[in-house]
Amino acid sequence: MAPEADLHVVLLGRPALLRGGERVPLGRGLPTAVLATLALQANQVVSKAELGDALWDGSPPRGARDRIYTYVSALRRAIHGDAHTGPDVLESGSTGYRLLLPPDALDSGLVRRHRDEARAHRGRGDAVAELSSVESALALWRGEALAGVNGPLAECWRTRMEEVRLGLRTRRAHLLVAAGRPGEVVDDLRDLAASHPAREDVYHSLMLALCRSGRPGEALEVYSEARQVLVDRFGTEPGAALRALRRGVLAAGSPRTARPAPAADGPRQVGAMERLSNARPVTFVGRAEGIERIRADVERVRAGRGGALWIDGAQGSGKSALMAEGLARALADTEDCVVGWGTADRATASVPFGGLQDCLAGIDPDLREQVGLSAPDAVTGGTGPRTEARLWLGAVISTVRALVESAGGRPVLLVIDDLHQADEETLLVWRHLLTTTDSLPLLLVSACRPLPRRRNVDLLRVLATESGCGHMELTGLDDVDVVDLLDRAHPGVRTTAALVATMSGGSPGFADAIARASLRRPIVDWPAIPAEVADKVHAHLATMSKATREMLSCAALLGDSHTVGDILRASGKRAHDLLNLVDEALTGGILCEVDGARLRFRHPVVRRVLAEAAQGDRSGEEPAAEIEDQARHDGPALEGSELAGQALEGPALEATMLSTYGARPAAGRAALRDHPGAGLVPVQRAVPRPRQA
Structure with a gap:
């Protein structure tokens, strides 16, 4: 086994490097601070500038880079020895340094593992195993975290780990009280209350432990002490929980018994952190x-x-x-x-x-x-009845x-x-x-x-x-991120990942559906969009009104981009009705603006699904080419409207937008939202021919 396999870094106390359980001499002060800084960001590159800021609190002295090099070299010799020939645990690069350590080689990593185990035991209702994991985590502390190390990074991490330790100690107290061993935690809780006077949950646990130990008088004294501290130092009365516990002590001498744990085979409540982890x-x-x-x-x-x-x-x-x-x-x-x-x-x-x-x-x-x-x-x-709920x-x-x-x-x-x-x-x-x-x-x-x-x-x-x-407001991922996502989640589509990214328009949901379908049949061999992808698109469109979906079906036959006027002529709808439908499609992220005057589908796969469906619905009726030809002329929708015969493009469109809404075309969406009944439509005479789906 390589000697590096026995390395262990202590951060929960005075930082130290251990090999086989024995401390490796590093020297105090800055050499130890270098180890701590690299270990805090283990497996990540720490730049020389970051090291300088951490070691000298943001004000590195002259010659700081040379001193950092000296400290890192000494640390590398301590880790590897002079005759090292294997892979480096401490890597050097042009931008900085990286300390490669598995999670269990850090005491803070072991704390995280024990806490995760405790949460899992708690989810299963196994209080004994949870207590064992909590106590294993607490046993890793050897004093104040990063003792003797200064700097903003160390201070921030020290504060965070102190909160972790406080949470573990409080949880241990709860478990021991529930297990009928309240006397074992009274002294520890008194120390916590003295060092954290603002934590009402600590006072609550202490009062509960005293009550369960048959000492209700002392519990009431703790309440009085807590109230005095909170009023004098923070200007606030004790919260509802402490007041309720005090009333319970006064009424019966002890609060109600602990809530029984759910049966092992019964339903259990999923905790918030587990929900977060599942999501x-x-x-x-x-x-x-x-x-x-x-x-x-x-x-x-x-x-x-x-x-x-x-x-x-x-x-x-x-x-x-x-x-x-x-x-x-x-x-x-x-x-x-x-x-x-x-x-x-x-x-x-x-x-x-x-x-x-x-x-x-x-x-x-x-x-x-x-x-x-x-x-x-x-x-x-x-x-009971909903009508009474607001009471x-x-x-x-x-x-x-x-x-x-x-x-x-x-x-x-x-x-x-x-x-x-x-x-x-x-x-x-x-x-x-x-x-x-x-x-x-x-x-x-x-x-x-x-x-x-x-x-x-x-x-x-x-x-x-x-x-x-x-x-x-979340929009799509860029193509690079989508390709990266597919490379990790669906390595089998690596050769067509760029095509999937383009079709999805940056939507993670569409990208996943397209990638899954392409694993069964390559995209280039698709005669039409697969049903599972089309279902995903239709589910996405289901949040919109039927009229908007019909409008989008018309727009899908007009090519990659179009104007509101193009849709107006192709759909035969009234101008003020169409504006509301376009605004709904813009709000829902189906359409997006191009250069202020034109629209396009944000996700190409949506246009293709709609175009295929529309062409299928029109089979035996009016072909798509005839729809396009009809859209080249002013249809009945423009007759009698204030836009009949107008061609609002370029400067004319901008002037009209400015005079009507005080905004340029790029602000068209806001204008539509604020004036949904307005009759302004950017009309263009030339309509692009539909591309093949």
Whole structure:
């Protein structure tokens, strides 16, 4: 076995390099800081500039590069020895250095593995195994993380790992209390309360442990101490959970017994982090700006500043994947956030507050119990008829606020996917919460399709924008990202990946469907679009009105690009009716603008499916060529209209747009949205001949 196989890096304490369990001499100070910085970003290239910033807190001295080279050389000798001939564990490149280590060679990596095991045991209801995994993770700490290492990177990571350790210690206390061993955690919880005076969840656990130990008087003293600290230092009264526990102690001397674990063969509640993990795609590419946006929002709420993020995108654009991937990366290696993840669908839409209930269902059961959310219908208060549900609106909002307060200073992230399908009561609660994020450590994340249109969803979107909510509108991936995605997910289509990317127009959903179909039959041999791909397209179009789908079928026969006037003449529709249909297609991401005056299908596969269907429907009737010839002349739709005989192109079109809407053609979509009944249509005399599908 190579000597590098026995290497282990200690970060949870004073950083050290171990070989076979023995410490390798590195020298204190900056040489050790080099090891820590490279290990924190193991298996990634760390540039020399990043190393300089980490070692000298952003102000490297003269000759810093030479000193870094000296430290790295010494570290390499310590790792490999003088007679090393095998592959390098510490690689050097023109841009920086990379330390190659498997996850288990880092104590922080082992912590992550034990935490994942604990969550899995918890999902199965195995409290004994969960406790064992939690204690294994805690045993890896040898003191303060990165002790003796300075710099912003070390400080940030040290804070994060302290939150991880706090979460593990708190969870261990919960498990021991539930197991009937409360006396074992009282001292540890007292230490935690002293070092984290703002954490109400720690006070709650301490009070519960004292009560279960038969010491209700001491539990009441803890409440008094907690209240004094919270009022004097933070200007706030204890939250609802602590007050409820105090009332229980006063009334009976001890709170109600712990909730029994579900039977092994019975249904179990899927936790929020497990939902997030299930939603996270196996393969994810691109969207770097979106990932960074989510990470920045999570960091802001960790700093105590609430906020909201609204993600718009058509079906199959990757909204859920982006949310799951971004949050998974932002929440990695930490348990400092309370997360609720829900999905609105037809089932939840049929129940008042159903979407909100699904979002809160996966939150930590102990925290849910503190605010009275342990029952399945706790959010709705057991309401009956839907007409009575809104009478409970104030109580539901108060319950959610109590949950945020009871988190003990931890930020709360509430996520609802497919918000466009949410019930009206959930939308009302979401609307209220949007107005409170400036005063609560609360981050609201929602994903929504632009169609079908719903008045209350549209109003909520406007309110979110006006209240400073972050907004992302997902369009397609670029061809490079689609090819990368296919290369990872479907290696068998590598030779035609570029063609698949072009046909899909950047839609991950379409790209996946086309790739799967091409594995069964090469694209070049397709006599027509395969049924499974066509079904995907028709499902995508199902969110639009029947009239818009008919308009798109006409547009599909006009070639790759066309004007509104072309569609007007080919479809025979009235101008003001057609404008609304075009706006719906633009909003739904089926059409997009080209040079302000022309339109084209965003996804070529959609045009081809519609063209094939339209040509099939017209077989034996009027051929596509005749439709095109008819479109070359002013049809009945223009007779008597204000556009009859006009040809609005170039400067004339711009002048008309400016005089009518105060906007140039590139702003045509906004103009259509603001004036849906207007009669302005960019008409051109020449219509391109349809290309073969």
